Each structure stands twice: as structure tokens, then as C-alpha cells.
Amino acid sequence: MVSGDLPRVKRRYLLVRLVPAGVQVAPEELRQQIVEELLKIGGWVSLAEAGLSIRRYERGCEFLLRCSLRSLPIVLLALTMVRRVGGENVRLDVLRVGGTIKGLKRG
Numbered sequence: 001m002v003s004g005d006l007p008r009v010k011r012r013y014l015l016v017r018l019v020p021a022g023v024q025v026a027p028e029e030l031r032q033q034i035v036e037e038l039l040k041i042g043g044w045v046s047l048a049e050a051g052l053s054i055r056r057y058e059r060g061c062e063f064l065l066r067c068s069l070r071s072l073p074i075v076l077l078a079l080t081m082v083r084r085v086g087g088e089n090v091r092l093d094v095l096r097v098g099g100t101i102k103g104l105k106r107g
Contacts, residue, residue, distance in 0.1 A: 009051065010069040015096040015104050016079065021061040027054045029086040037078035046074050064101060
């Protein structure tokens with residue numbers, strides 16, 4: 001590592017299912033609700049460290065969420081605490097966790 005370079009941030013991808021399956025929620029609403037739960041748990045520091053983003057929204061009820069490896073436990077906790085999104089009662093089930101999107105789809 002050259003002096004002055006920052007270490008690479010390792011990422012994890014989570015395949016998350018929205019339950020019940022018929023609920024249609026905008027990705028922005030979903031991200032906002034997860035952000036609110038992260039703020040309740042660890043404040044601005046945990047939110048900044050998570051580097052949270054929704055990468056893809058698949059088949060209406062499943063989506064890929066990206067976060068940093070270091071903040072994975074806090075993000076998992078925040079996902080379990082989400083109860084309402086866009087006025088709908090929901091539950092977020094984490095189906096898989098992987099280091100790449102390709103790896104998530106393979107398994």
C-alpha cells in the first residue's frame with residue numbers, strides 16, 4: 001500500500017425479500033425506512049459507515065442491498081426492526097448474504 005492510500009472498503013450484498021409478497025413499495029421509501037432504523041440504533045456514525053444502497057429491485061418483492069462488511073451486523077439488526085414501509089405493514093427477510101452479486105445469484 002502506497003503511503004496516503006485509504007484501505008479498500010469491503011462490501012457485502014444482501015438478498016432481501018419483502019413479506020407479504022403482494023406489497024408494492026418504492027425503493028426510495030424502503031431505503032428511507034432502513035436509514036431511519038439505522039439512525040435509531042447507532043446514529044450518524046453507523047449510517048455513514050454502512051454505505052447503504054439498494055442495488056436492484058427484483059421481481060417486485062426482492063431486492064439487493066449493499067453495505068460495508070464492518071457494518072453488516074448493524075444493518076441486519078435494522079432490517080429486522082423495519083415494520084412499516086409506505087403505510088404498509090411489512091417484514092424484511094434476509095435470504096442470503098454474499099461478497100458479490102454474482103455469488104448471490106449462483107446460490
